[in-house]
Amino acid sequence: MAISDVTAYAHLSAGDVEALGLELDAIRSDIQERRGARDATYIRRTITFQRALDAAARLTIELSRGRTGWLAGTAGLALAKSIENMEIGHNVCHGQWDWMNDPEVHSSTWEWDMAGVSAQWRYSHNYRHHIYTNVLGMDDDIGFGVMRVTRDEQWKPGHLLQPLRNLLLAAAFEWGIALHGLYSERDRAEGAAQKAAQTKALLGKIVRQAGKDYLLFPAMSGRRWRRTLAADASANVLRNLWAYVVIFCGHFPDGAEKFEPAVVADETKGEWYLRQMLGTANFDAGPMLAFLSGNLCYQIEHHLFPDLPSNRYAEIALRVRALCEKYDLPYTSGTLLHQYLLTLRTIHKLALPDSFLTATPDDAPETASERKFHGDKVIDAPDNGRPVGRNGLRTALRHAEMSRVAMRRRPIRIDPV
Known part of the structure; x- marks a missing residue:
């Protein structure tokens, strides 16, 4: 099932993990010193x-x-809304530009162009998701409460509707994010009054947002109000679909692992970094696609350094890739289409009861743990620029796959009668 020992799963020593953390700290310090x-x-x-x-x-x-x-x-309107939500709103609300001390471009003041309240999203996303990334029962973004994306969640008959839920969530993604933020805030609210205040805040934002898109701009168009209304509604759906694809491709393809709650007890900084690297996934993108995705094609780098400027992620990615080579760790990435198809496979597969699934819960593409390696002896791998003798997770995964292939090819022996 989920990973219970991050260091063991990564096939690294405690010293390796500490050294990895120090090298990532050095990257952070370097970017902070050079931003300007x-x-x-x-x-x-x-x-x-x-x-x-x-x-x-x-x-x-x-x-x-x-x-x-x-x-x-x-x-053009859908594109503008996507840029505002992802490259501006998402990253500003992460505090990536707070160092500028600009009251307009600050995480505490920015209100983005979507149904959700920025302040509510900051708690559910910046804290519960980014601090406890993919930790079961602590990160509400694992399936967003409506999707089964790991076998650690018990199957229920309602999951048969998961493919339909996925389509509905994609089209109405901003509303899902809005409710997601509200529920997180209500969970930590003390008393009915605070819960009611959070609900009121969201209702007020919905009135303002829907009023702007579906009343104000259509009214300004006079007799052509239907044309404007249809454009605004279509642009919002297109923006929702794009945001959904980007977010899902960063969190649910194969290789984005899940973790048991015990991993965060006494977690070191190096172990936190390692969990972020193992729990997220990138997709390949050039400068234009990176910009349109809010630079969330670099989801690994974003989770390592969520408050560093997004325009720096491309250069950070080169250094993170080098560290993955050095410590023999996988750097999970692929084309956008490939990552999304893997995500769709998981969503549709886990809609079915576990009895229909073939891989073991510890060795499935969407759900793995250190127990998948029990009984395996990791073979030596050729040096690829990392210290000789350090065989990490990438070598272990390659060896496990070789063992599975060998088992499948083993001839069946029939004893003579």
Whole structure:
């Protein structure tokens, strides 16, 4: 089932994990010391571009007469909303730009263009998800409460509807995030009054957000209000679908492991770093796709350093990859399509009862633990730039796969009668 000993699963010694943590600390310190005008210019230009794109898209919807203009305007509006939510809102709310001391671009003041309340999301996401990444019972983002993505969750008949739930969540992702943040805040609220205050805050944000998109802008269009209403609704759905794909590809493909609650007891900084590296996944992206995904194609780097500027993740990724080579750790990545197909496979497979599944709970693509290696003797691997003699998780996984292939190819022996 879930991993109960992160160091053992990674096939590293306590000294290795401590050394890994120190090297990651050094990366953090280096980026913090070098951030400055270049980074501030980047986020301010991004905000300016996003606002200009939003305005241009709305003007195109309003002034154009044909279908082509409406489609172009709607696509532009969906793009503007995606950039605001992911490269700006998500990263600003992580505190990536708080060092600028700009009251407008600050985690405590930014309210993003979606149904959820930023403050509620910051608690459910920045704290419960990022601190306790993929820890069962502590990270509510494991399946978002509506999806079974690990065999550690007991199967129920309602999970048969999981493929349909997945489609609904994708189309209405902003509303799922809004409710997710509310429930997290209500969980920590003390007394009925605080719970009611959190509900009121969300209802107020929904009124403002829905009023802007579905009342104010359509009303400003006069007799063409239906055209604007359809564009706003379509842009929101497109934004939801894109955000859903990016987030799911960073957390649910093969290789994004789950952990038992015991792992966080007396967890060292190095072990925390290691858990982030094992619990997340990247997808391959060039500069444009990286920008459109809020640089969350670098989900591993984001979980290691969630408060460092997102425009630095590409250079950080090169250094993290080198550390994975040095410590013989997997660097989970693949094309966006590949990672999403793996995610869909898990969602559809785990909708079924466990009796329909073939792999053991400790050795399944979507759910693994250190127990998958019991009885295996890790073979020596050639040196690939890491210290000689250090065989970590990547070598162990390769050896386990070799053992499985050998077992499948072993001829069946039939004793003579």
